[in-house]
Amino acid sequence: MKTKSLSHDKQRGFAAVEAALLLPVLVLIFLAVVEVGRLLDAWVIATNAAREGARYAAYGESASTVQNKVSAYLSSGTVGRGDVILPKSTDITVVGAQGTPGGPVQVIVPLWVHTYSTWVGNLGLVDPVLIQGVVTMRLQ
Numbered sequence: 661m662k663t664k665s666l667s668h669d670k671q672r673g674f675a676a677v678e679a680a681l682l683l684p685v686l687v688l689i690f691l692a693v694v695e696v697g698r699l700l701d702a703w704v705i706a707t708n709a710a711r712e713g714a715r716y717a718a719y720g721e722s723a724s725t726v727q728n729k730v731s732a733y734l735s736s737g738t739v740g741r742g743d744v745i746l747p748k749s750t751d752i753t754v755v756g757a758q759g760t761p762g763g764p765v766q767v768i769v770p771l772w773v774h775t776y777s778t779w780v781g782n783l784g785l786v787d788p789v790l791i792q793g794v795v796t797m798r799l800q
Contacts, residue, residue, distance in 0.1 A: 706793030
């Protein structure tokens with residue numbers, strides 16, 4: 661018994677249909693990976709800035725000095741990124757600076773990031789998205 665094989669033209673037609681169905685899904689996955697990567701990068705920057713601020717605060721610097729150091733760090737860490745809204749130095753929270761030695765000091769750095777994809781809004785996230793870096797250390 662002979663089996664019929666699909667003609668070459670029909671096989672190409674199936675391949676075109678498969679590509680047409682899969683391409684939008686693959687593009688959405690790619691955009692999701694890019695967006696999550698950008699948000700993760702912003703979180704790393706905010707956390708590193710908070711860590712630097714907590715380090716200064718742990719060695720006895722005042723809250724205003726810590727806020728200025730964190731602002732300077734954020735300015736240098738986000739050069740060329742038009743999607744990041746830098747906080748004012750007064751928006752950076754420093755809790756426990758110049759307290760008793762061995763006590764905790766906490767630095768909270770808010771960073772707003774604009775999203776480029778409309779699917780983020782469809783997931784219920786607002787634009788811009790708030791990313792926070794929070795670090796706690798002990799006073800020296």
